[in-house]
Amino acid sequence: MKKIIKNGTIVTAADTYKADILIENEKIALIGQNLTDPAAEVVDAEGNYIFPGGIDPHTHLEMPFGGTVSKDDFETGTIAAAHGGTTTVIDFCLTDKGKPLQNSIDQWHAKSKDKSVIDYSFHLMIGEMNDDVLEQLPSVIEDEGITSFKVFMAYKNVFQADDGTLFRTLEQAKKLGALVMVHAENGDVIDHLVNKALEAGQTDPIYHALTRPPEVEGEATGRAAELTGLADSQLYVVHVTCEEAVEAIAKARKKGYNVMGETCPQYLVLDQSYLEKPDFEGAKYVWSPPLREKHHQDVLWKALKTGDLQTLGSDQCSFDFKGQKDLGKGDFTKIPNGGPIIEDRVSILFSEGVKKGRISLNEFVNITSTKIAKTFGLFPQKGTISVGADADIVIFDPNVERTISVETSHMAADYNPFEGMKVTGQPISVLSRGDFVIQNKEFVGKLGKGNYLKRSRYGELTSSKEELYQK
Structure with missing residues (x-):
């Protein structure tokens, strides 16, 4: 009608x-x-x-992690997204080394079929780069319309790829017209720091943050940016949390490298002290990269204003506090990483950004929708209000003023971090x-x-x- x-x-x-x-x-x-x-x-x-409808470029719906599966699937997750003003999500499709990429894509199609209430697309994880993977990439782009590839620089022995894989992915992305995304943390250093902490009996949630300091994010971000410049390719750094990473992106952009950055609402309004909550409550705030000390928030807000960071994703990856997060009692490395964020992404940026004068109304729309549509191949069909665009x-x-609460949330998890x-x-x-x-x-x-x-x-x-x- x-x-x-x-x-x-x-x-x-x-x-x-x-x-x-x-x-x-x-x-x-x-x-x-x-x-x-x-x-x-x-x-x-x-x-x-x-x-224009919000676009969330960073979600993990029904994603396996740490022996469990994220709580929100394509039904509850997209309903919650819609309540929050998001009308398109781009979810991360995880791959298995040695297996055809199409197998993983088919799994994600099966997860989303007949469930999503809003439009959606996929990014594809690249865990290895060899001749077999190279041969598959053109069909992934042509047949599936997946034009963004994710490389993890963290999660050693799970998702982490080596620098050779990242560089070859950047080279291929340049040739094929794809965008490379990185989770930028130095996984080798983190692995060493984690082992030292466990050996010292440091097992509480706060050590998740203390073993992943800002320096490991800044170093990995700078390394990925330099490899991008060397490959003359394009890079999108997901969930930027800290001054060190922002500085690395800004430096690369000043050099003329095609490097972009995304942050998330949790890093704009929450800080590292939340992981110190008693009675294991800090586990609710365990995700990677971790929350930072409060002074990093001002840096992130400034970067959104200046354009050194361009977009806001949710990094939605929800787990129940009881029955999932508590798998890590006595060992912070076993706490499933992630939180329920998707519903509150848009409202938090508006309230804390526009209403408090940190960004303009038009910048708000660009950060939550338009720039994302342009970056990920959806514009002008999505991301704007213009004749011919999707409605x-x-x-x-x-x-309207309200208080965020799990009681009024539409996400499936048993808590709300805000x-x-x-x-x-x-x-x-x-x-x-x-x-x-x-x-x-x-x-x-x-x-x-x-x-x-x-x-x-x-x-x-x-x-x-x-x-x-x-x-």
Whole structure:
């Protein structure tokens, strides 16, 4: 059914203005003043902002880790994302060394089939680089539309790849038009520090942070950036947490290297002291890289403002405190890494960023949606409000005040890391390709309505062809 959204203030990465939006056949058909159509449902957005749907470039839904599986799957995770104003997620597809890449991709298609309520796509992990993997990459890009590859520089003996694998991946990405993503921590040094801590009987959650100091993130970030420059390739550093990593990215960008960085809301508002909570409560805040001392927050906010960091992901990877996180009692290395973040990503950036004057309204849209769409081959189909774009729209009340709590959360985990945090601003209604997923704060979507998105190559603008989508 046609819809006209009236009386709202449209906000894009470039403009802020009052106008009506006509939606037809899943697309934005017209933007103008005083639009009318007797066949259209009228949606009154008086007093609200109208944002393009948020894009979360960093999620781990139903992901195996540490002998368990992350709590939120493509059903609960995407419902929570929609409540939070996100209409597209890009999830990480893990691979197994020695096995065909397509096997892992098929597993992720099976996980998401008939579950996702919003559109989604995949990144692909590269754990090894050899002739066999090289031969598979063109079909991954052409057939699956997966144009971003993740390399772990941490998790020794689990996910960690060596520098040769990273460099060859960068070389191939340059040739094929793909973007290389890195988890930048020095896994070898971390492994040594972890073993020293355990030998000394240091087993509490806080030692997760103390054995992964900012220096190991800064070093790995700088190393990855220099390898990118050497390969004349492109790099996206995920979940940047600290001054050392920001400085490495800024230095690389000043050299002209094509290096980008993402941070996450948890690093903007939480700090290392949370891991010291008594009664093992600190385990709730164990993820990698770890939370940092508070002074790093100002550095991250400044980097978002200056553009040395460009995007905000959630790194959603939720585990229950009871029954999952407590697997690490007596040994912090056995605490599953990750937290429930996906629902609060957009609201925290708005409340702590826009409302407190750290970033502008247009920068907020760019950081949560537009820049991500451009970086990952989804623009202009996603990430903006313009004629011809998908009608992924968030109607957002900028003045409502609320307190974040697990009691009102839609994520599946038994806790919320932002418990008790007061925020201003909340999505009221959310549309995915013209249909309400959230209406007046209630879920009204349909399981399986989300489309799998094939993305364009890095640096190319997405065409408007229907081939972008594959059910």
